[in-house]
Amino acid sequence: MRHGQSVWNKQNRFTGWVDVSLSQEGMAEATMTGKLLREMRFDLAFTSLLLRAQDTLYEILKQNLYCDQYMRIHETRSEWYEHFTSTQADLMELKIYLSEKLNERYYGDLQGKNKEAARKEFGDERVHLWRRSYDIPPPGGESLEMTALRVIPYYDTQIKPYLKKGASVLVSAHGNSLRALIMHLERLTPDQIQAYEWPTGSPHVYHFDSHGRLQHKNVLS
Numbered sequence: 001m002r003h004g005q006s007v008w009n010k011q012n013r014f015t016g017w018v019d020v021s022l023s024q025e026g027m028a029e030a031t032m033t034g035k036l037l038r039e040m041r042f043d044l045a046f047t048s049l050l051l052r053a054q055d056t057l058y059e060i061l062k063q064n065l066y067c068d069q070y071m072r073i074h075e076t077r078s079e080w081y082e083h084f085t086s087t088q089a090d091l092m093e094l095k096i097y098l099s100e101k102l103n104e105r106y107y108g109d110l111q112g113k114n115k116e117a118a119r120k121e122f123g124d125e126r127v128h129l130w131r132r133s134y135d136i137p138p139p140g141g142e143s144l145e146m147t148a149l150r151v152i153p154y155y156d157t158q159i160k161p162y163l164k165k166g167a168s169v170l171v172s173a174h175g176n177s178l179r180a181l182i183m184h185l186e187r188l189t190p191d192q193i194q195a196y197e198w199p200t201g202s203p204h205v206y207h208f209d210s211h212g213r214l215q216h217k218n219v220l221s
C-alpha cells in the first residue's frame with residue numbers, strides 16, 4: 001500500500017524524507033483502503049519511519065475485521081508505537097516492523113520545493129528524469145536505483161522469508177520505495193518502471209508460492 005495523500009502531495013511539493021502528515025483526503029483514502037482490505041487477515045506488517053506511511057497502516061488496521069485480535073489499538077501514536085515496537089506477539093497477534101529502509105526516496109535539494117516551480121527552474125525533461133529515471137539522482141538525493149539498493153535487501157531478508165512460509169504481509173510505504181520493490185518483484189525493466197505510477201489509495205495485492213516467486217497480482221480500487 002502506498003500511503004494516502006500527504007499535505008505536501010496536496011501542495012505539489014517534493015517530500016522525500018520530510019515527515020509531513022496525511023491530508024484529510026489522505027486519511028479518507030487510508031480509511032477506504034482499510035475497507036477494501038477489511039476481510040484480509042494479516043500476520044505481519046511493515047512500514048517506514050515516516051508518519052504518513054505509519055498513519056495509513058494504522059488506519060487500515062483499524063478498519064480490519066480482525067483488528068481486535070491483532071492487538072490493542074491505542075488512541076495515541078506514542079502508545080501504539082511503543083506497543084508495536086516492543087511486542088513479542090505470538091502468532092495470533094500482528095507483528096509490526098518499522099524500518100528506514102522503506103522510507104521514501106531521499107529527494108535531496110528538491111525536498112520542500114514545489115514541483116511546478118522546479119519544472120520552471122530546471123525544465124520539464126530534467127525534472128522528469130529526476131523523478132522517474134532509474135539511475136539519475138536528483139541533486140543531493142537518491143535515484144530509484146539507490147533506493148532499490150536499500151529496499152530490496154530489506155525485502156529479501158526481512159519480508160520474503162515470511163512470504164515463503166505462507167504468511168500474509170501488509171507493507172505500507174511510499175511511491176518510490178514501492179516502485180523500487182515492484183520493479184524487483186515483477187522483474188520490470190528501467191523503461192517499464194519509468195512509466196509506472198502508483199496512485200495513492202490503490203492497494204496492490206501480490207500472491208507468492210512457497211519459494212517466494214510471484215504468482216499473480218491484483219490492483220484494488
Ligand SMILES: O=C(O)[C@H](O)COP(=O)(O)O
Pocket residue numbers: 013014015016017104107131174175176
Ligand atoms: O516524495 C515525494 O514528493 C512523493 O512522495 C513522490 O514524489 P514523485 O511522484 O515526484 O516521485
